[in-house]
Amino acid sequence: MSYTALYRRWRSRTFDEIKGQDAITASFKNQIMTGRIGHAYLFCGTRGTGKTSVAKILARAVNCEHPIDGNPCNECPSCQAILSESSMNVVEMDAASNNGVDDIRQIRDKIQYPPVDGKYKVYIIDEVHMLSQSAFNAFLKTLEEPPSYVIFILATTEPNKIPITILSRCQRYDFKRITTDTIAARLREISDAENIQVSDEALHYIARSGDGSMRDAVSLLDQCSAFQFDRRIEYEDALSILGAVDTAVFSDLVRALSKKDVKTGLQLVAEVIDQGRELSQFVSDFVMYARNMLLASTVDDLSGLVDMSSENLKRLKEDASLLSTVELMRYIRMLSDLSNQLRYATQKRILIETSFMKLAYPETDASAEGMNARLAEIQRTLRNLPAGTPLPATAASANAGDQNNVAPQPALASTPKKVTLPRAQYEDLQLLKKEWRSICAAITIPVLSAALLRDESYVRPDRDRSGMTIVTRSRATAHLLEQEASIPEIRRIVAEKYHKDIRFSTVLSEENEAATVYVTDEDLSKIHMQVETEG
Template identity: 45%
Template structure:
């Protein structure tokens, strides 16, 4: 009967094991020094040598002539174990013997001493498959084991093992075997079988094995069964149903460059070749992983094992790292869904179209960043508009302003009372806004200021048609009038206001949403009276003024562009 390569070339001594040097050294030292524990736990991914190490250890502890911690494989004990003829070494599969009754039967057997060997060894594969009751029964054995008993537990999912079991075992973590070691072993076995493969084929097998020597040998077994004296990469790709690197580069270039037609055509070409879409997606993920590392690392050769490294570097130069990460994210989601899809081609096409058509996350974040910077600059400008000025500077600026706007306000003469009032304000607490706005329109001082203000000429006092356009054009002058009567802070607040509408002698003035403080300031009865008085002086009519908040159009647009819960509207 034909024997599979992974069984035929299974390691028979610790020295033949690949990629587990530290574990091998520890186990050999225990055997040499006769420091054998009663329970071991071997964990790690599939095909890394856990069961092989357990069988070697079972022979080594019972070997009549051990050689530097290795079994001799020649004595009666070793040969009987190798040929599965010794009843004192038992290998169990916990997946099919996971009940509490199975472990109770085991408990009844282990109490008896070995018949021909020094130790009774029980190897339990996939131990994480045991039920809770079975683990409790096993725990009782591990707590009080007989002196002649050794348990070797093997698992690929150590996180499922109860802590009470873990604490009673020596734990050894088997790591994935390096690609170089897998290739070296594959070449050695191929030579023994009298065959040869191209170097690219060995690399293809090793990369797809994902650190598992057993998986690599299974693939090699499949290739060698075609009885081709020297197998090329094209032969291997066709036999294994793996897409060629040329097709993969064509497909990935289409995804990177957002080429919808190229991506769909590439899928159609691969489908005609009968490629499995789950395997294809695995290849794509592996390709973009290598591309990501080539794009990021200065020496990608240490982590990217490929004969197409030159092509990867060329593709990386024409790719953006953010774009590569976006594609990996899309393919990752596809990997989960495609396993259970009745028509995986549709999912592959749909995902490819999404990847090619969706806007770049980088561009979206850039837009948000630009919006944030604009908002911050606006807020910073608004803050500067509220900065308090030195009273002496106010008088100086007002005098300069009178010269600049002489043509507009040539009849305006600053009141001497105003200068006295400004000088008196020196030394007042600048932080207290209410103290600055203590101007009372009913006081004789205020009446005299308004009386002495000759800014409004006779033409403006005549009754005439007043439009919204007129008020908007005059608005800067109105703010200057406020400053002239020492209402600098009020003018600063109204800088952010917008003259919204005017009808039936009702003037609507709005602030952007969030300016609640501004509304509270301008709606103060005294300040409102000041504004109405200035308007009456200018336009010779009683004008009612109403302040309100307008809808935040910018936030609304952001909510339409993104989701409402993303936008923080204060």
């Protein structure tokens, strides 16, 4: 007997077995139980989300002799005939290959005859957006006023290509992408029933590779089980079979590029190629890793946003600290462009290598993003310099060339200055220092948010100790902060996130914040160094 693919063998047979589309299945169960069945439905959604499965279940349910809570019994002669695809009451048509006026005319001719047995004739038209304009026009009247015993179910992955006149005649249901956890739970159910030995980590990776499609994920599980049928499928096996790359490679790549170690970066690419990995998938996964780094650098709670083990998550946060937000956004933009270019490239390796060189050396990128990345790199270099170290020539020249936008770098202070604060204001200051980047990222004024993150702004107490001052060295950012809505927006975010009402002001300053030590009166005795005291 021939082998049946897992996704066909495990196709859902009732509404209750459909995963990840609870609202849609509940609606159809209620329609079956109350008898309020429409004459035309439009199912929209990406591949593998259950459109065709729900259509077939609905076709059985409306003709079932003994429905159970809105589900077909799958036992009566009508259900059995539809399951075996021998029923004359259910007609499936692929509009990709039957998209002309004549095909629609055949449907119009056939619906004149009522069903021989059963209650309804159901027409399932898949990829309906592929119909020609003439076919859509011929279909309009029939779709609007079909005989009472006819139901049309239209399925499409591109509803934007369907004329509005068709959309307005259908009940529309949008099938959402299925979550990774839901797919993983279904894969575990299938693997246990099929005696497929697979680790949870590998199963979760397969579910994630399905990219929201249950059918794709089940097909990948089928592929892995065929390759490793005699032993347990581990995470490394799934990576090897599916041609994917472990996240450790992306971590090593980010660390190499951040240090301008192009040789190591190109060696990692060579290893990926030697292992036979799919380069398009490699770049797509790298885009996702860059996205995860951006989230790690701007979002406090990553639960539900990043799917990683605790060990990989720790390494991800370490990688994110190596690059500024501006640089991470440049990574995502350049890698996304690279992913699109690879579709038509004949020399994929060369294209990837040159793109990685541009990532390592932002000075080769003449775009605004490249300039911002270069400035962020210089600022990071300056922050990491020990006190008293002369500025590098590149940093000095960069500062000199940007005098219109950024104030000159201050001289490094030799003796720190101590400022005493009330306990409450000291605690507010420590909170704002810790959360300042998150506050900036939460600002709903995009230009202001980007400027504050790019210019490495910070907060310090007011001179009169009554609030906080936002300090920036960029005249452009200072101008944005002076706009009427800017300070109230920051104050609102702090109040909502941390339940503190803090008054803010702003200043363009050349002072060196690192040379100021803020303490409370009771902490004064704990400082054992020469300081200047300011009350």
